[in-house]
Amino acid sequence: MPQRIVISLIFIVALVTQAMAQETTTATAPSGEEATTTAAASTDDSADTREALQLVLGKYPPQVAKVLKLDPALFGNQAYLANYPALAAFVAQHPEVQHTPAFYLESVWIPLDVAPESPAERVWRDTMEGVSIFMVILLVTGGFVWLVRTLIEHRRWSRLTRTQAEVHNKLLDRFTSNEEVLSYMQTTGGKRFLESAPIPMDAGPRAVSAPISRILWSVQVGLILAAAGAGLQYVGRSIEKTVAQPLLAMGVLAVAIGAGFIVSAFVSFILSKRLGLLGTAATPEVSE
Numbered sequence: 001m002p003q004r005i006v007i008s009l010i011f012i013v014a015l016v017t018q019a020m021a022q023e024t025t026t027a028t029a030p031s032g033e034e035a036t037t038t039a040a041a042s043t044d045d046s047a048d049t050r051e052a053l054q055l056v057l058g059k060y061p062p063q064v065a066k067v068l069k070l071d072p073a074l075f076g077n078q079a080y081l082a083n084y085p086a087l088a089a090f091v092a093q094h095p096e097v098q099h100t101p102a103f104y105l106e107s108v109w110i111p112l113d114v115a116p117e118s119p120a121e122r123v124w125r126d127t128m129e130g131v132s133i134f135m136v137i138l139l140v141t142g143g144f145v146w147l148v149r150t151l152i153e154h155r156r157w158s159r160l161t162r163t164q165a166e167v168h169n170k171l172l173d174r175f176t177s178n179e180e181v182l183s184y185m186q187t188t189g190g191k192r193f194l195e196s197a198p199i200p201m202d203a204g205p206r207a208v209s210a211p212i213s214r215i216l217w218s219v220q221v222g223l224i225l226a227a228a229g230a231g232l233q234y235v236g237r238s239i240e241k242t243v244a245q246p247l248l249a250m251g252v253l254a255v256a257i258g259a260g261f262i263v264s265a266f267v268s269f270i271l272s273k274r275l276g277l278l279g280t281a282a283t284p285e286v287s288e
Helices: 002-028 032-057 062-070 072-076 085-093 119-174 178-186 188-195 210-237 241-274
Strands: none
Touching (some): 062 072, 119 241, 210 241
16 A cells, blocks of 8 residues: 555656646747747847948958958957957957858958949849840841841842843834834833833832931830830839839930930931922822
């Protein structure tokens, strides 16, 4: 009987001890939100410490920061730090600087490292790379299209010229004497037919004369570019400032180019009007 009582007491004591240990662990262990908050606070403190270190290093020549980045062991060299009292006091107050000097000296640039880029410079570089690639693709595509169009027009021109030459030869074969040829050449239709140049590829009268068409084209391009520039300006003002700088610059450039097209169209219109180039397109004469 006493043995059973002793065993029961030992079992109860063990259960109580385990329950107390679990309660202590639950009370001391931080929750997930507390751990996240602690990590964020630690990151903010490290960033503040880095900025404070930059302010301290700013009191000394730039070579001091470069030497420390090249040889971080100097943070623990009291003989070296004795020459810079403010830096020595800061390192003594923040010993974590000695453990991760690369983080705290990240903004210090030395010729052996790649030049640091600000977020705005990085956005500018990425934007200009994209624009350059787009312009190269557009140029190559435009050149290929122009080449194909030129070959097609040349082939059409050759076919039309060959057809006209065959018609001339067949017509001349119908005449039996030189007198008939001379008589035919003296007529209005014969002169136009025998002395005509090869048939133009864009045969047919144009509805609009050349100056007007070019002026209208300039106005259209100018309005499109100005509208695109205004759109870029609107988008640039509604997004983050760092990313907006390239868009704002491209918007200003597009508006300026569009305004230039419109002004050039207006000047061309005035000059064409004064030079009498705004007449209606000539209509083809009908042979009698």
